[in-house]
Amino acid sequence: MTPQQYVGLFVRLFAIWLFFVAAQTIGVGVALDSHGHSIAPYVIASLEGLAAVTLWCFPMFVADKLVMGTNCETREPISAIDVATVACIVLGLWLCVARVFPSLTRYVSVVLVLVHENVPLREDTKSVALMVESLLEFIAALVLVFKARAIASFLLATRSSTGKA
Numbered sequence: 001m002t003p004q005q006y007v008g009l010f011v012r013l014f015a016i017w018l019f020f021v022a023a024q025t026i027g028v029g030v031a032l033d034s035h036g037h038s039i040a041p042y043v044i045a046s047l048e049g050l051a052a053v054t055l056w057c058f059p060m061f062v063a064d065k066l067v068m069g070t071n072c073e074t075r076e077p078i079s080a081i082d083v084a085t086v087a088c089i090v091l092g093l094w095l096c097v098a099r100v101f102p103s104l105t106r107y108v109s110v111v112l113v114l115v116h117e118n119v120p121l122r123e124d125t126k127s128v129a130l131m132v133e134s135l136l137e138f139i140a141a142l143v144l145v146f147k148a149r150a151i152a153s154f155l156l157a158t159r160s161s162t163g164k165a
Contacts, residue, residue, distance in 0.1 A: 001078075002078070003067045003078060003082040003083075004060060004063040004064055005063070006063075006086045007063035007067050007086055007089055007090075008060045010089065010090045010093060011059040011062050011093070012055070012056060014093040014096075015052045015056040015059070018048055018049075018052040018101070021048055021101045021102060022045045022046075022048035022052060023045075024102060024105075025041050025042075025045035025101075025105045026041065028041045028106055029041030029042050029109070040109050040112045044105050044108070044109075045105075066146070066148065067085060067086070067089070068149070080156060081149070081153060081156060084151075084152030084156055085148045085149045085152040086148075087152070088144050088145075088147075088151045088152055089144070089148045091144050092140075092142070092143070092144030092145035092148070093141075095140065096138070096141045099134070099137050100137045100138045103130065103133075103134045104131070104134040107131035111128060111131055114127070
């Protein structure tokens with residue numbers, strides 16, 4: 001398999017997981033409806049569902065954009081840099097589905113309900129802090145996905161230089 005095919009496989013797995021995250025987000029919306037009406041979880045679930053369908057339908061398009069600079073036509077063994085690039089992309093996708101999307105949905109919804117009920121945010125600093133933490137994790141995931149080749153090059157270069165010493 002080529003690096004693009006590996007990433008395409010993981011993009012499809014990400015799409016399946018994203019669909020389940022969207023279903024969980026709807027559950028958050030239902031739970032929050034008893035405390036105040038917030039459409040944020042439903043909007044987020046719709047966006048997650050749309051992203052899941054899009055990623056499911058076009059995994060190789062996404063893979064080609066994420067793993068640039070490799071030739072799909074060759075049947076050479078996958079290089080170490082390509083393996084590390086794929087690993088960075090997979091880690092970033094996993095971070096999104098396992099940590100970022102569930103927590104971000106929950107804390108954005110809680111903050112919006114607090115704002116709707118005119119509760120000062122300074123009274124619930126924990127939710128705001130956890131929302132900021134989720135945003136930072138989201139930025140880290142985006143960097144892992146979109147700068148995977150640079151990160152892989154850095155990791156392999158660092159390892160090579162320590163091995164020579």
